[in-house]
Amino acid sequence: MKKIYLVLVVLAFIVLIFGIYKFNFTNTDVYNENGTQVNLHDGVYTVAGQKVILKNGISEVESAPGSVSKIITRYFGNDVVGDFDGDGKQDIAFLITQDTGGSGIFYYVVALLDKVGGKIGTDAVLLGDRIAPQTTELKDKNILVVNYADRKSGESFTTSPSVGKSLFLKLDPKTLQWGEVVQNFEGEADINKMNLNMKTWNWINTIYRDGKIIKPIKENIFSITFKKDNTFSVTTDCNSAGGEYLLNGNKIIFNNMMSTMMYCDGSQEGDFIKMLNETQSYMFTSKGELIFNLKPDTGSIVFK
Numbered sequence: 524m525k526k527i528y529l530v531l532v533v534l535a536f537i538v539l540i541f542g543i544y545k546f547n548f549t550n551t552d553v554y555n556e557n558g559t560q561v562n563l564h565d566g567v568y569t570v571a572g573q574k575v576i577l578k579n580g581i582s583e584v585e586s587a588p589g590s591v592s593k594i595i596t597r598y599f600g601n602d603v604v605g606d607f608d609g610d611g612k613q614d615i616a617f618l619i620t621q622d623t624g625g626s627g628i629f630y631y632v633v634a635l636l637d638k639v640g641g642k643i644g645t646d647a648v649l650l651g652d653r654i655a656p657q658t659t660e661l662k663d664k665n666i667l668v669v670n671y672a673d674r675k676s677g678e679s680f681t682t683s684p685s686v687g688k689s690l691f692l693k694l695d696p697k698t699l700q701w702g703e704v705v706q707n708f709e710g711e712a713d714i715n716k717m718n719l720n721m722k723t724w725n726w727i728n729t730i731y732r733d734g735k736i737i738k739p740i741k742e743n744i745f746s747i748t749f750k751k752d753n754t755f756s757v758t759t760d761c762n763s764a765g766g767e768y769l770l771n772g773n774k775i776i777f778n779n780m781m782s783t784m785m786y787c788d789g790s791q792e793g794d795f796i797k798m799l800n801e802t803q804s805y806m807f808t809s810k811g812e813l814i815f816n817l818k819p820d821t822g823s824i825v826f827k
Contacts, residue, residue, distance in 0.1 A: 563615065564598045566635045566644035569699075570621060575647075577619075592624035599630065600734045601659040603667060607645075608696035612637040616667050618656055619647065626680070627652040632659070632669050632701070634694065645699045648692060655684040657814055657823050658730060666704055667692045672806050672814070683816075685773040687714055687808035717807040719749040719768075724813050724826035729798055731822035737794060745795055747826065759795055761787035773804045775815075798824050 568575045575582050580598035599618040607614045616634040623629070631647035650656075655672040662668050668691055672684035691704040726745035729737045739745050744760045749768065755777070757764040764782030768775055777799050782792075803818035815824040 562598075564617060564635060566642050568619070568633045568644035568647055570596060570619070570631060570633075570647040571649070575621075577644075586624050594624065595622045596620070597622075599656070600732060601656055601669075601730075602734065603659050603661050605661045605665060605667070607634050607665055607667065607694040608636050609665060610638070610696070616659070618650075618659065618669075630654050630656060630671070632667070632690075632692065634667075636699075643699065645694060646701065648690070648701045650690065653680055653684075655816060655820070655823075657687075657808070658825060662691070665693060667694075667701075670808055670810070670812075672816070683773065683804055685804065685806050687806045687812075687814065689809050714807040714809060717811075717813075719805070719813070720751055723748045726795065727812075727825040727827050729817075729822060729824045731817075732820070735822075737791075739795075740789075740791060745791070747799075757782075757796075757799070759790070759792040761785055761790040761792045764796065773806060775802060775805050777802065 562577070562579050564580055565577050568577065575584075575596045577596065577598060582596040583593050586592045586594050597620050599620050601618045603616045604613050605616065606612060607616060614634050614636045616632060619631050619633055621629045621631065629652050630650040632650060633647045634645045636643045636645065650669060650671055651673050657670040657672060659670065660668050668689055670687070670689045673686050673688050674680070674682055674684050675686055692701040693704050694701055723746050725743050726739055726747075728739075731737075739760070741760050744758065746758050747755055748757075749755045753767055753769070755765060755768050762783040762785050764780055766780035767778045769778060780796070780799070782796070798815070798817065801817045801821070802815040802824065804816045806814045806816070808814060811827060813826040815826070817823060
């Protein structure tokens, strides 16, 4: 009896230690500062002209005094680290969403600046209502590039976003406001002329809504090629595969996928094929990328 009790105590201790490790070392949204856990994205931001205070990644305020409806602002993701205000310290930019109590979910981009006196939040830039965020990246040290999908002019919000857009932003460190950087689009891809069978597409990465990113261990190995007869072929780090694809607007479904059966230790083939099977739609960006949107709105696969 004593032995069983001792075993249970040891197991409980192991579970407790694992839980502490899991929270402190695998939770990317907190860090320890003077022994206190602080949310990396907490701060004061200006959203649509109003101050918003994120605490534990969320803000809830009454839409009007005494109202039961609330304006809920949440941390979304797509973190990018960079020195946006040019002071030599690393800042963090990311996307937030705001639900004002209606049917819309509005997406914004903000940054939390690392200043001598503490963290300072910037003004928010509106991306759109019920868009589909894609990648966010840093260009030329301090220019933030936000890639996302939106709807065509006049399309209903029940229509899935299918038009790729890229917003180039630069921060004014004095006003803490973002300004759009006008691009020289010479040499940029014309998304209206792009199509699936124009080239062989190489897998760059897969970005999930929870912040998880999967990249190929071997570059330029995973690829997909579309043929005009609605068949496709795939190369991986182990086998080759192929099958049929069905299109309905920007919707895409992969059918009857078959592959060779060679076993390769450490291969990412299984993950890659699983991603293709979870694809529900596609779009192109002005950067010449092909984006597969995963169902149900869990992330996106980037090809180039």
